[in-house]
Structures are given as C-alpha cells and as structure tokens.
Amino acid sequence: QVTLVESGGGLVQPGGSLTLSCEVSADISSIHIMGWHRQTPEKQRELIAGITGGGQKRYADSVKGRFTISRDTAKNTLYLQMSDLKPEDTAVYYCNAFQIGGSIYWGQGTQVTVSS
Numbered sequence: 327q328v329t330l331v332e333s334g335g336g337l338v339q340p341g342g343s344l345t346l347s348c349e350v351s352a353d354i355s356s357i358h359i360m361g362w363h364r365q366t367p368e369k370q371r372e373l374i375a376g377i378t379g380g381g382q383k384r385y386a387d388s389v390k391g392r393f394t395i396s397r398d399t400a401k402n403t404l405y406l407q408m409s410d411l412k413p414e415d416t417a418v419y420y421c422n423a424f425q426i427g428g429s430i431y432w433g434q435g436t437q438v439t440v441s442s
Contacts, residue, residue: 327351327431328350328351328352328357328423328425328429328431329350329351329431330348330349330350330351330421330422330423330431330432330433330434331348331349331421331433331434332346332347332348332419332420332421332433332434332435332436333346333347333348333349333436334346334347334436335419335436335437335438336437336438336439337439337441338411338438338439338440339411339440339441339442340411340412340413340440340441340442341410341411342411342440343407343408343409343410343411344408344411344438345405345406345407345408346362346405346406346408346419346421346436346438347403347404347405348360348362348403348404348405348406348421348433349401349402349403350402350403350404350421350423351402352402352423353399353402354397354399354402354403354404354423355379355399356379356425357379357423357424357425358378358379358424358425358426359376359377359378359379359423359424360376360377360397360404360421360422360423360424361373361374361375361376361377361395361421361422361424362374362375362376362395362404362406362419362420362421362422363419363420363422364415364417364418364419364420364438365417365418365420365435366416366417366418371420372386373386374386374388374389374393375389375393375394375395375406376395377395377396377397377404383395388414389408389415392408392409392410392411393406393407393408393409394406394407394409395407404421406419408438411438411440412440413440413441414440415438415440416438416439416440416441417437417438418435418436418437418438419435419436419437419438420432420433420434420435421433
C-alpha cells in the first residue's frame with residue numbers, strides 16, 4: 327500500500343498562482359509514473375500532468391504553459407505549480423502513483439477553486 331496525501335488547495339483569484347503538494351509513503355524514485363488528475367461533478371477524472379521515473383513530463387493541452395509538475399525525491403513529494411489560473415481550473419485535484427506491476431494509488435484529493 328502506497329499512501330498519497332495532497333495539500334495546498336484553496337481559493338485563488340483568476341490569474342493567480344497556487345502550488346499543490348503530494349507526500350508519498352514510498353520512494354518516489356521507485357514509482358514508474360506519478361501524476362495529477364482533476365475532477366468536477368460534471369466531468370470524469372482527467373489526467374492533467376504526469377512525470378515518469380526518468381523525469382519526462384507531459385501535460386494536458388488545457389494546462390500546457392501554465393502548470394508545472396515536479397518532484398523532490400529527498401522528501402518523497404510531488405508538486406504541481408499552477409499559474410495563470412482560470413475559473414475552468416476549479417476542481418478537486420488528485421495525486422496518483424502507478425507502479426511497475428500495475429498497482430495504482432490515489433490521494434484523497436484537494437479542492438482548488440478559482441473565483442473572484
């Protein structure tokens with residue numbers, strides 16, 4: 327069992343910035359892929375950013391140029407830096423880990439609300 331705990335969500339104005347953190351109860355360097363997903367009541371959970379064990383990153387088109395995924399292996403922590411936030415970014419954001427062998431783990435989610 328791998329435990330993921332997100333933090334850093336909150337209320338931010340459009341155009342603002344916010345950084346989410348995900349503390350992982352495992353060596354994140356041993357995890358095949360880590361990522362961030364988001365979900366609203368109206369839309370299924372979608373992948374917005376991912377990072378491989380080799381440090382390769384990819385982003386959904388909706389967040390390219392605005393969001394940055396990163397990790398701190400010493401702290402076993404994954405980050406999502408979000409800039410130029412828009413109302414449509416409002417969602418519950420989930421940290422995810424995909425292990426070699428097929429195991430998938432999710433955090434509990436953290437709410438991000440972008441509103442004036």
